[in-house]
Amino acid sequence: MSDPVIGSGAVLVRRVRPYGEDEVDVLVLGETIAEIGAGLTAPEGAEIIDGRGAVLLPGFVDLHTHLREPGREDTETIATGSAAAARGGYTAVFAMANTDPVADNATITDNVYRTGREVGLVDVHPVGAVTVGLKGRQLAEMGMMAAGAAKVKMFSDDGICVDDPLVMRRALEYATGLGVLIAQHAEEPRLTVGAVAHEGPTAARLGLAGWPRAAEESIVARDALLARDAGARIHICHASTAGTVELVKWARAQGISITAEVTPHHLLLTDERLNTYDGVNRVNPPLREESDTAALRAALAEGVIDCVATDHAPHAMQDKCCEFSVARPGMLGLETALPIIVDTMVVPGLLDWRGVARVMSERPAQIVGLPDQGRPIAVGEPATLALVDPDRAWEVVPDDLASRSRNTPYQGMTMPATITATLLRGRITQLDGQVRW
Numbered sequence: 001m002s003d004p005v006i007g008s009g010a011v012l013v014r015r016v017r018p019y020g021e022d023e024v025d026v027l028v029l030g031e032t033i034a035e036i037g038a039g040l041t042a043p044e045g046a047e048i049i050d051g052r053g054a055v056l057l058p059g060f061v062d063l064h065t066h067l068r069e070p071g072r073e074d075t076e077t078i079a080t081g082s083a084a085a086a087r088g089g090y091t092a093v094f095a096m097a098n099t100d101p102v103a104d105n106a107t108i109t110d111n112v113y114r115t116g117r118e119v120g121l122v123d124v125h126p127v128g129a130v131t132v133g134l135k136g137r138q139l140a141e142m143g144m145m146a147a148g149a150a151k152v153k154m155f156s157d158d159g160i161c162v163d164d165p166l167v168m169r170r171a172l173e174y175a176t177g178l179g180v181l182i183a184q185h186a187e188e189p190r191l192t193v194g195a196v197a198h199e200g201p202t203a204a205r206l207g208l209a210g211w212p213r214a215a216e217e218s219i220v221a222r223d224a225l226l227a228r229d230a231g232a233r234i235h236i237c238h239a240s241t242a243g244t245v246e247l248v249k250w251a252r253a254q255g256i257s258i259t260a261e262v263t264p265h266h267l268l269l270t271d272e273r274l275n276t277y278d279g280v281n282r283v284n285p286p287l288r289e290e291s292d293t294a295a296l297r298a299a300l301a302e303g304v305i306d307c308v309a310t311d312h313a314p315h316a317m318q319d320k321c322c323e324f325s326v327a328r329p330g331m332l333g334l335e336t337a338l339p340i341i342v343d344t345m346v347v348p349g350l351l352d353w354r355g356v357a358r359v360m361s362e363r364p365a366q367i368v369g370l371p372d373q374g375r376p377i378a379v380g381e382p383a384t385l386a387l388v389d390p391d392r393a394w395e396v397v398p399d400d401l402a403s404r405s406r407n408t409p410y411q412g413m414t415m416p417a418t419i420t421a422t423l424l425r426g427r428i429t430q431l432d433g434q435v436r437w
């Protein structure tokens, strides 16, 4: 297997503001931050990046990405998804297991891992399936996947809920023994038969079958109790309701080890978007109401929701540009996540840049146990970084995205901030939007 990606040369990142604070120069030698200070001189042959006062953050960590390889390489590959990640400021992504074939064994998880290494733009960590074939019956060989080259750290049947409580209980017990994390797609399937939209006045008016909040919340509550009894940790994927926020708060107050993520789209968009019946707005869980987005924003600011995860879900044109009820659920997310966090959290004053580093990088790295991601920007630390120009706005043009798919709900919208550079252990993976393969 090839060596991990490392920077070989020197990079001087001039005039940047770590965490939005005082302007400094940052000298990177090899894969490490070697010096931080004012007016540093570049060693001979060093590449110079002029930050012009941009904000320097630790590289982002996405706990929830769909890369579609193996099986749907027409919609995304590990390479194209890695490029999208680098452009979004990401230095690590967790690739969900709902591929074809399903990543329910070490052969597949190790292959995804190795391909990610070969591409070398971002650390690709495969997520293993909890159950064989995502069928919800028989536990997958989690131990084999955890022991393989990929050292799988997170398991999820995402796309589908592990709805059988006995299977979930066993999975939690097994995961505790292995020291790995179970991430649940919380959806009680008996409550979402045929559902395509949030159950509420909008779906009723549009004649769309509704997915009630209780379908998510009942599983969150159940899994919190199962985790309590198993002495296990549980992570909640794509929290979408105000009630989920209350349940996570409650569970944590009981001492239950529960963590939760929220997507940029559930912070920004509501079901009012469905008025056009455009399939691009179909996603699981569905876009909810303003009372939910407000509660999710507040919870992310307070730390009740731990982190942002994109749920980047590429889909082919023919699977999205069709009748709303048959459109596949899912939206692109990697290239627009940070600007949406700026829009929904930084601009309204809910998070400062330290807070952005926490929800985009530090907390996700801690939740899943990545020792060299989400690290402080300090001498001796890995040069795994994202550079953000908070004032450079850009318009989302689907054809300009690095992803192989085009299903962004933000087409034509102006994003308030630009990720101008990404570094992975000293290697520039993206500069001014140009991916360095």
Ligand SMILES: NC(=O)N[C@@H](CC(=O)O)C(=O)O
Pocket: 066, 098, 158, 159, 160, 185, 282, 283, 284, 285, 311, 313, 314, 328, 329, 330, 331
């Ligand atoms: N979020 C989605 O709407 N779709 C995801 C699956 C999932 O995250 O549940 C996908 O794989 O397309």
Ligand SMILES: [Zn+2]
Pocket: 158, 159, 160, 185, 237, 238, 284, 285
């Ligand atoms: Zn899901």
Ligand SMILES: [Zn+2]
Pocket: 064, 066, 096, 158, 159, 311, 313
């Ligand atoms: Zn997902």
